[in-house]
Amino acid sequence: MKKFLFLAVALMGMAAVSAQPTIERPKLVVGIVIDQMRWDYLYTYNNMWRPDGGIRRLLDGGYSCGNTMIDYLPTFTACGHSCVYTGTTPAFNGIVGNTMMVHGKPIASVQDSTVTGVGTTTDKGKASPRNMLVTTIGDQLKLGTDMQARVVGISLKDRAAILPAGHGANGAFWYDEKVPGFITSTYYMSKLPQWVERFNKDNKKTMKNYDLWNNRNGVTMTFEMAAAAIDGEQLGQDDVPDLLAVSISTTDYVGHAWSTRSLQLDSIYDQLDIDLAKFFKVLDQKVGKGNYLLFLTADHGGTHNYKFMTEHHMPSETIGNGSLEKMVNGKIQEKFGVEKAIKGHMAYNWFLDNEALAAAGVDREAVKREIISLLERDDRIAWVIDFEHPYGRSIPREVVDRAVKGYYPARCGELYLIPNIGVYSGSHDGKGSTHGTWNQSDTHIPLVFYGWHVPHGERFERNGMTDIAATIAAMLHIQAPDACIGQPIPFK
Numbered sequence: 001m002k003k004f005l006f007l008a009v010a011l012m013g014m015a016a017v018s019a020q021p022t023i024e025r026p027k028l029v030v031g032i033v034i035d036q037m038r039w040d041y042l043y044t045y046n047n048m049w050r051p052d053g054g055i056r057r058l059l060d061g062g063y064s065c066g067n068t069m070i071d072y073l074p075t076f077t078a079c080g081h082s083c084v085y086t087g088t089t090p091a092f093n094g095i096v097g098n099t100m101m102v103h104g105k106p107i108a109s110v111q112d113s114t115v116t117g118v119g120t121t122t123d124k125g126k127a128s129p130r131n132m133l134v135t136t137i138g139d140q141l142k143l144g145t146d147m148q149a150r151v152v153g154i155s156l157k158d159r160a161a162i163l164p165a166g167h168g169a170n171g172a173f174w175y176d177e178k179v180p181g182f183i184t185s186t187y188y189m190s191k192l193p194q195w196v197e198r199f200n201k202d203n204k205k206t207m208k209n210y211d212l213w214n215n216r217n218g219v220t221m222t223f224e225m226a227a228a229a230i231d232g233e234q235l236g237q238d239d240v241p242d243l244l245a246v247s248i249s250t251t252d253y254v255g256h257a258w259s260t261r262s263l264q265l266d267s268i269y270d271q272l273d274i275d276l277a278k279f280f281k282v283l284d285q286k287v288g289k290g291n292y293l294l295f296l297t298a299d300h301g302g303t304h305n306y307k308f309m310t311e312h313h314m315p316s317e318t319i320g321n322g323s324l325e326k327m328v329n330g331k332i333q334e335k336f337g338v339e340k341a342i343k344g345h346m347a348y349n350w351f352l353d354n355e356a357l358a359a360a361g362v363d364r365e366a367v368k369r370e371i372i373s374l375l376e377r378d379d380r381i382a383w384v385i386d387f388e389h390p391y392g393r394s395i396p397r398e399v400v401d402r403a404v405k406g407y408y409p410a411r412c413g414e415l416y417l418i419p420n421i422g423v424y425s426g427s428h429d430g431k432g433s434t435h436g437t438w439n440q441s442d443t444h445i446p447l448v449f450y451g452w453h454v455p456h457g458e459r460f461e462r463n464g465m466t467d468i469a470a471t472i473a474a475m476l477h478i479q480a481p482d483a484c485i486g487q488p489i490p491f492k
Ligand SMILES: [Zn+2]
Pocket: 035, 036, 076, 077, 078, 080, 252, 299, 300
């Protein structure tokens, strides 16, 4: 009798196991980052968006988080792409700039001398995600599905393909105009997949005839490459969710060259509207309506051209770091006898020559105080943050918190310049836009979710860029990236 009872209980147990509901998940997660897209472009271009275009479909069917901000400094491309997919800031993920100090040398964010190019012989292939210190949402998707999920990154820019795809990606593909064609590195594979070879061959003519970085064809080619990846890598074709990270770079190049309200940029966004609509149709057809979860966002915004702003009596100015550095070093030498107390700068990060200061036997803190005081006397600079004592002075939390969230000691300078609103580091050729600071132009980004389990709606409660990965993780019931500090966004 006991035996029968045991058997019955065992069978009941098995029945219970087989009756477990499956975890509902989309077949494919699609992340689209539009490089340098300001939040207000969704509305600035309202009259340009086609009734059957991609942006109307997104806004009319998706859920817009209309008050999404970047919560760290500096607002640059590598930092933005890393933050979207790691759900955390440069202080945690280590991607503190497009160029950063690694082991005492300035290198590009994805530069990796231990790998070589695949599909190219140029240095553009020497790239990997190794400088990023934490997992991405794609990595977590892999870990959460016994590595069965497939994860792919596509962009013209290396960093915009590599950082979003993460460490465990099946592949990341970026553009080398010298080939011309999409390439990858030995970090991922030893040979280009057949579908990439074919794509490059089929599009050779367009790639040879157009500068994809600065032409509408750059937008089209990136979306077409992403569509080819769906077939080539069999994304969204089974019940295990995959991830496709796409980033459009041409918007950023043309913004830098021609600024926010130029005809040139209008033309690029017009193309984006057309190509996004086509890409939606590809997803509908290959993955199925309602089977994919898509989000569209940006890595940072962009300011209006400074001459344009000046003409209209709005605050705007630039800082030539070189002359400022020369002035500071001259004054410090006069007072403390140290020849070059500032050894260099990278955008808003300023580096002390600690060896020179130690050799001269000067009071390092006194030198720092003097440098800060000299810089803050400049009309274009609001505050200089001393990363070793960031909260020691009366600097608003909105600013100092953002700077600290971008501070990874081994890769950053000791001092961080916060210019006044409208003031930017570097010189301009007079035509372009730029970004990098904490103001609304640079930090207010679009964020629209669309598709699987996303209702139509809009919210204006404050969200951070770090909330994107947290939201995707929550919706998929997978662990958020390891250093994620965001919160899942409720759709209501
Ligand atoms: Zn960018």
